[in-house]
Amino acid sequence: MRSFSNANPRDMQQAAKLAQQARMEGRNAAFAGGGSDMLGLIKERIATPDVLVHLKGIQGANKVETKGGATVIGGQISLSDLSHNQVILKRYAVLAEAAGSVATPQIRNAGTLAGNVCQRPWCWYFRNGFPCFKAGGSQCFSFNGENQFHAIFGGGPSFIVHPSDTAVALMALDAKFRIVGPSGQRTLSAADFFTLPKQNAAKENALAYDEVLASVELPAAAAGQRSSYHKVLDRDAWTHAVVSTAVVLDMNGDTCRSARIVLGGVAPIPWRVPEAEKVLTGQRVTPELAARAAETALAGAQPLAKNAYKIPLTKEIVQRTVSAVARA
Ligand SMILES: Cc1cc2nc3c(=O)[nH]c(=O)nc-3n(C[C@H](O)[C@H](O)[C@H](O)COP(=O)(O)OP(=O)(O)OC[C@H]3O[C@@H](n4cnc5c(N)ncnc54)[C@H](O)[C@@H]3O)c2cc1C
Ligand code: SF4
Structure with a gap:
């Protein structure tokens, strides 16, 4: 080393x-x-x-605070504490479930929310020292190589999938990201924080080299808000999602007032599917409607040679999670 x-x-x-x-x-x-x-x-x-x-020793950087209905979470909170926090469990279950699904208890004890969101890609080529776009090079080895776990949306020139479980939940909750730089701070929406490879193939987010993710802010939860995170693994051991989904519904009885659906493991950023959300909005959520939303969510997917299996798999978890959240 x-x-x-x-x-x-x-x-x-x-x-x-x-x-x-x-x-x-x-x-x-x-x-x-x-x-x-x-x-x-x-x-x-x-x-x-x-x-x-090192950021973890910074005093007060791991707190959960509620301010006028919104909830601010310090980026240094451990994934373990986040998954057990009573405010998060009660109002934003999708985030507690996503944090609790990460890796192993040891990694959740050590790992922080900010570190989880900012972790680098786990593409086999990048992690094994291949000189690809993510390593500052000028080619992608997965495109014509091993791409079983790569993107079916938003790929090119890199085809990574964003590796963070909590990022998918934060996008579904419409979180804001507070970023601190040497001379001040700025706030970005989740939609602006995560960036596609076509914007900058070497990066996964909008942070400059001298900026830190300090905290995230979750908007007040609507009275009828219910949410859940569902993750599919390729083996029994705890590991990154093959595919996942975060579903946040605001329900009035069995009618959906508004929906946010985000897919994980399918794109270089947490992938929101607004057309699928529209299918649910203002409607009674039946199993048939959930299936239609799932079908819509995967429309336009562009699989690589070895990852078309992600399409039916993701449809299945979207349908199941939407139905489960609507029934809860
Ligand atoms: C075996 C294994 C299995 C895993 N499985 C999963 C999984 O299922 N789901 C999942 O989501 N993750 C998984 N991970 C990744 C794991 O969650 C991360 O390693 C962990 O969450 C990172 O947290 P950390 O605080 O230790 O980050 P660090 O290692 O400290 O940092 C991670 C990255 O983020 C940057 N960074 C850290 N904090 C900040 C900040 N505040 N501002 C800007 N940049 C920052 C660092 O520079 C670094 O590049 C797995 C990892 C391993 C080794
Ligand atoms: S998918 Fe991204 S990280 Fe993997 S080889 Fe291609 S450029 Fe590198």
Whole structure:
């Protein structure tokens, strides 16, 4: 492993300034929350920081606070604490379920919400040091190679799928992302935070090299809001989703007032399906309607040579999750 120094900032802005200062001195900086992904990247020499800026020790950066109905979650909360938090379980079950579905109990204890959202792709080629777009190169090896677990929507020139379970839930909840840089802060919607490879093939989100994700804000939950996360794995061990879905419905009896449906494991970003949401809006949710929404959600999918199986699999979980949430 290449040697690096550690920095322990007192707040998020100082963390951002440390990254900026390193760049000005011609050195690389990287951020770490729990470090469960970052240390692996360093060991494999995929990340080569000269200085590792640790965020987990920043005081108060892991709190859950409610403000005028909205809920603000500090990015340094562990996935384990997030999955057990009573406010989140009661108002935003989809996020608690997504956090609780990540990896193993050990990784959920160490891993943070911000680190989970900002984790790098798990494409086999990238993780094994191939010089592809994500590594700053100029080709994608999966397109004509192993692409069983790759994108069926939004791909090109990289065909990764976004690896984070919590990101799918945050998109479904219409979360806002508070970003802190060296000279201030800004807030982005989930739709603007996650970026497609066609915008910048080397990146997965809108963060600059010297910006940190500090917290996320969830809008007040509607009185009839119910939600759930459903994830399909390729083996019994806890691992990334092959495909997943986050469904948030605002129900009035058995009629859907509004819906947000987001797919995971199918695109380089959490993939919202507004046309499928429209199928449900204002309607009584029957099994037939849920099936129609699922059919609509997968319309336009463009599978690669080895991943067409994701289409029927994703349809099935959308149909089941919509029906289950509507019945709850
Ligand atoms: C065996 C295994 C199975 C896994 N299964 C799943 C799974 O099922 N679902 C899933 O979602 N994930 C899964 N993961 C990934 C795991 O969830 C992440 O490793 C973990 O959530 C990252 O959290 P962390 O705080 O340790 O991140 P870190 O390792 O600290 O950071 C991860 C990345 O995010 C960046 N980063 C961290 N914090 C910030 C911040 N505040 N602002 C900007 N950038 C930041 C880091 O620079 C790094 O690139 C798995 C990982 C392993 C090893
Ligand atoms: S899908 Fe993305 S990460 Fe994988 S080989 Fe292609 S460019 Fe690299």
